[in-house]
Amino acid sequence: METRKLLIAVAILGIIGYGLYQSGYFEQEVSQVPPQEIRQVVTEKKTVTPSGETLKPGLPIETLKGSVKNKFTMADIQDVQIQFWKVGADPSDPNQAPLDYATTDSSGIWSTTNMVLQTGTNYDVYFNGSSTYYDELIDSWQITYNPDTGKGYFLVNGESYYPAVPFGAFVDVADPPESQANVVNESTSEDTLYYDKSEGTGSFWFKLDIGNANANSELHDVVMCIRDSDGDLEGDEVTGYTASFVSGSTSISIPGSLLGYWTDGVGAGGKRCIAIASKLGSAEKARWQFDITVSEANWAEKAYTNSDPEDWEVTFDDLGDYAEKQYPSGDVKATAETLTILAQP
Numbered sequence: 352m353e354t355r356k357l358l359i360a361v362a363i364l365g366i367i368g369y370g371l372y373q374s375g376y377f378e379q380e381v382s383q384v385p386p387q388e389i390r391q392v393v394t395e396k397k398t399v400t401p402s403g404e405t406l407k408p409g410l411p412i413e414t415l416k417g418s419v420k421n422k423f424t425m426a427d428i429q430d431v432q433i434q435f436w437k438v439g440a441d442p443s444d445p446n447q448a449p450l451d452y453a454t455t456d457s458s459g460i461w462s463t464t465n466m467v468l469q470t471g472t473n474y475d476v477y478f479n480g481s482s483t484y485y486d487e488l489i490d491s492w493q494i495t496y497n498p499d500t501g502k503g504y505f506l507v508n509g510e511s512y513y514p515a516v517p518f519g520a521f522v523d524v525a526d527p528p529e530s531q532a533n534v535v536n537e538s539t540s541e542d543t544l545y546y547d548k549s550e551g552t553g554s555f556w557f558k559l560d561i562g563n564a565n566a567n568s569e570l571h572d573v574v575m576c577i578r579d580s581d582g583d584l585e586g587d588e589v590t591g592y593t594a595s596f597v598s599g600s601t602s603i604s605i606p607g608s609l610l611g612y613w614t615d616g617v618g619a620g621g622k623r624c625i626a627i628a629s630k631l632g633s634a635e636k637a638r639w640q641f642d643i644t645v646s647e648a649n650w651a652e653k654a655y656t657n658s659d660p661e662d663w664e665v666t667f668d669d670l671g672d673y674a675e676k677q678y679p680s681g682d683v684k685a686t687a688e689t690l691t692i693l694a695q696p
Contacts, residue, residue, distance in 0.1 A: 408471035413501030415494065416462045419455050419478070422514035423567035423633070427459030431515060432479040433505065434679055435468060442477055442679035449679070450474065459512075470496050470503075479680045484515040485571055486677045519568035521667045521688035522560045522636050529640075530557035536695070546645065546694045548652060554591070554644045559690070561603055561627075561667060562636025570685055572671040573628040575605060577616035578664040578689075584617040588661060591644030599637030603628045609641075617663055624672050645694075652694035662693035 419428045434442070434449040441447055451468055453461035468474070476489045489507060496503040507513045525542045527535075534555045536545040546555050563570045592609040605627050606612070616623030653660035666673055668687040676683050 410470040411466040412468045412503045414464050415503045417505030418512040419459050419515050420512045422516050429457050431455050434477045436475040438475050477679050481680050482682050484517050486680050517568045518684045519563040519565035519570050522562055522564045524688050524690040527557045531555045543691045548647055556642045558640045560636055560638050563631040566633045570631040570669050574624040575627050576624040576666040576673045577613050578622045579617040582620040583661050586614050588650040593642045595640050597638040597640050600635045603637045650694050652696050660693045665690045
């Protein structure tokens with residue numbers, strides 16, 4: 352009897368439930384859930400592997416692209432490279448090679464599809480500026496990657512392009528703007544300055560314009576080198592050597608006393624370079640005066656019968672040393688500018 356009553360009750364509840372379903376009662380209840388809660392659920396599902404974010408390490412990037420432009424003119428740059436090296440690799444070592452690299456086309460765009468590079472992986476990234484732009488180890492970079500397309504884009508300091516720095520040219524020292532009258536004779540064709548013993552009394556001075564001659568460019572790690580390329584000086588020819596600022600950029604700083612540098616840099620093909628500026632911008636230069644005291648008796652002059660006089664060179668160059676190369680390009684960048692100083696009877 353009890354079992355029969357239970358079955359009748361279940362049947363009645365089923366009939367009522369079916370009627371509510373047909374009337375749309377349950378749809379009305381679901382529709383009362385706020386729309387924003389439904390969207391939240393969808394959003395949370397997408398954030399597991401969202402497009403546009405770097406994924407976990409180890410996923411090969413099918414296509415990686417980037418752009419290179421001139422820092423000053425924003426012009427597209429062709430035939431320069433972005434190189435990816437192992438962390439700590441030495442690009443100056445001829446036995447080491449980059450993991451991957453790409454060269455820019457006529458639009459300044461580079462692209463690699465070698466699938467060597469991976470997401471979430473650190474690299475030493477170098478810009479190879481060839482014979483026109485400075486090389487650089489790029490510190491602040493990131494790759495945005497879309498896992499839906501397998502494509503990535505290379506960003507530098509949050510920008511969508513790398514700003515390449517063209518190197519400038521040193522001011523020509525062939526013709527000093529000022530020098531001691533009747534004592535210093537200049538030879539513009541040879542970048543040579545002569546001390547005239549017949550007019551001098553053991554000392555002379557001249558001024559030089561030093562710096563970057565070009566606009567829309569820079570010179571990095573500028574040095575002034577005192578050189579004795581043929582090694583013919585004994586070190587007793589000069590007894591005083593000073594430098595003093597005249598006008599122009601204060602970015603250039605030269606020690607007031609240069610005698611110790613001169614003594615250290617002459618003889619046996621010697622050289623002594625002095626850092627005078629970390630960076631010189633577009634057409635940035637300064638005028639400096641140099642005062643030199645000499646021992647005429649110890650300084651063999653260039654006579655008509657003497658083709659190998661005692662002389663020294665004052666050279667201005669970049670990259671922190673004379674004829675220094677920059678890597679990975681292996682290029683010396685800005686051409687050194689040299690003034691040769693010697694005596695005549």
